[in-house]
């Protein structure tokens with residue numbers, strides 16, 4: 001079985017807590033969408049409410065560069 | 074209000090930017106690639122400009138290589154060429170033109186040609202020439218260069234007499250050097266032959282038959298020659314009559330090309346391309362060029378000195394003045410072609426989107442270019458085209474567009490002067506003046522109200538330039554309609570614009586600049602006198618509006634300013650980097666534009682557009698707006714993006730209370746917000762408004778959605794506001810929040 005491609009993976013390593021659900025975030029599957037293009041990733045996700053955390057470095061790094069590339073498509 | 078983002082990168086809608094004719098009409102205006110005057114004059118197509126540059130750089134070998142490209146006999150040509158190029162030299166109009174033929178001779182004297190390596194294979198078709206004159210000698214050389222085996226039947230008995238016969242008028246010194254040229258060329262000479270008598274027997278052994286004009290005439294009295302191709306078609310004979318050294322060289326070149334065609338059994342007129350000298354449409358600015366005299370090229374150093382007088386004619390008028398063209402290092406013709414192609418791309422990367430959006434649309438090029446090339450028109454049409462086809466992403470322009478929406482919605486104000494139903498005037502200060510200098514706008518409005526008859530209404534808002542620049546033509550139409558309705562509700566008063574761009578944008582109405590009004594009614598008593606020397610920066614919005622430019626200068630001088638003239642002022646003024654939304658789409662280019670404005674003078678800058686004033690101050694230059702002097706008020710020093718909004722809203726509320734006695738209810742947040750200094754700087758840099766942060770935290774209070782990061786001790790929350798997700802990192806305080814960091818992204822994220 002082919003392994004599904006992930007563009008990016010971050011493991012919260014137990015350092016992030018969902019304030020609403022009072023549980024630790026876990027590495028979970030998520031998907032970025034922009035201009036009708038999807039990118040599967042693994043990010044810290046709350047196992048209860050599904051809050052997906054996008055860290056600052058990711059937003060200003062990889063996410064921004066992909067956005068810019070798509071904006072010129 | 075949300076501006077809709079384009080649906081997808083997979084859109085296949087297309088619209089041509091120009092017809093082929095429209096494209097060519099634009100491209101042909103750019104003369105940058107036109108040949109230099111000297112190059113154009115040379116029928117042999119010598120790259121004279123490059124040869125001169127090579128000698129100026131001391132590279133005689135390169136100069137010789139260029140020269141050897143156009144002739145097999147550099148010594149003969151450089152000694153005797155009539156040099157029509159010299160009369161066309163641009164320097165002739167000032168003093169003495171470049172001694173081009175002497176420089177060619179210097180290249181031949183001091184340059185060394187590399188030993189030819191790797192022999193090309195000889196062609197199978199054989200050429201013969203009957204009779205020797207300068208034309209046929211050149212022709213023999215040209216044919217040998219083309220690798221035809223060449224045989225010459227001549228009456229002369231040896232090489233020395235042959236050279237003397239072919240080039241009788243050359244100095245003895247040069248005649249000797251021709252022997253050196255001949256050594257390098259593979260020509261078979263049949264000496265002491267009777268060329269006319271030999272013709273009958275020998276001609277049929279060859280494929281390409283050539284003759285000197287004398288021999289041809291003797292063979293066929295009354296023969297007809299097509300001089301354009303140097304061929305007598307009736308006898309399939311390559312020949313012709315030429316005059317002078319250059320004439321012989323050019324005739325031989327034409328004849329050699331005919332030989333190629335005949336060798337391929339084609340008509341000699343077939344596909345010859347452009348031959349001979351050409352007309353050039355080049356423009357060369359001689360400003361700052363001093364007249365100078367010829368230096369005899371009697372030594373290497375003197376030749377270098379003479380070549381160094383050459384100004385290397387070119388047209389780069391537009392690029393000299395424009396930071397945008399310099400940044401992309403492309404001339405308008407190339408840029409236009411690439412933009413045209415970019416617009417035609419259906420799928421894949423659009424490499425020119427950035428340049429299309431980085432132009433300040435200021436129109437400076439259309440003034441600097443001798444032919445009025447207008448990149449602003451092209452870039453703006455391209456933007457509108459991309460908006461139409463759904464290829465324009467919102468990201469580069471969204472902040473500016475939302476700022477305009479703010480100006481014309483939340484911060485918009487339209488009121489007649491108290492006591493008037495209809496007003497004779499309406500003051501329209503412009504969005505940047507209210508954002509950057511609210512106190513000045515207030516002073517100006519109160520002054521106009523007190524000194525003008527017939528009532529002065531006030532309209533705080535955006536003239537529509539922002540969406541016009543962004544290419545959002547539908548939004549622009551809506552804005553025009555909105556403003557026109559508001560003006561109608563005031564009884565269509567005369568607009569007193571505080572900004573030259575607004576004045577231009579609103580010119581469909583009767584419009585005056587506030588500077589014209591002030592000149593008319595006189596400056597207020599408290600106007601701030603100064604005797605400072607200042608440099609005036611003309612706004613790009615006032616390009617072509619000399620009345621405004623002059624009025625500003627008169628007012629500045631009447632206030633005591635000593636106005637320094639700078640290059641690139643008036644209609645030639647560059648944009649500060651705000652125009653065309655460059656400030657939002659490309660900070661790097663915008664900064665270069667500002668620097669370009671500031672490099673013209675060390676003095677404090679006086680401007681009459683608040684955007685210019687603000688950008689110059691940000692680069693550390695003492696900078697003021699004319700109205701600050703007139704009203705003795707100071708603009709805010711480099712307000713951040715949130716302050717610029719706060720100023721607009723604050724001015725509106727203040728005037729509503731003080732002038733119209735309307736109560737303004739402050740919105741209670743229910744919590745307090747503080748920002749670390751780092752957060753404030755970060756937010757300004759990342760284009761995140763304090764109002765964005767407020768909405769994110771309001772969302773938190775409704776949903777309770779947040780993450781605690783143990784490592785930093787900061788809590789993180791987020792909200793999707795329109796097309797952007799904003800994240801805020803904060804700690805709680807007793808009464809609210811302390812914001813530590815903020816960031817954003819446009820992508821959406823969801824669990825899967």
Ligand SMILES: [Zn+2]
Pocket residue numbers: 018019020021022046047048049050051
């Ligand atoms: Zn949760």
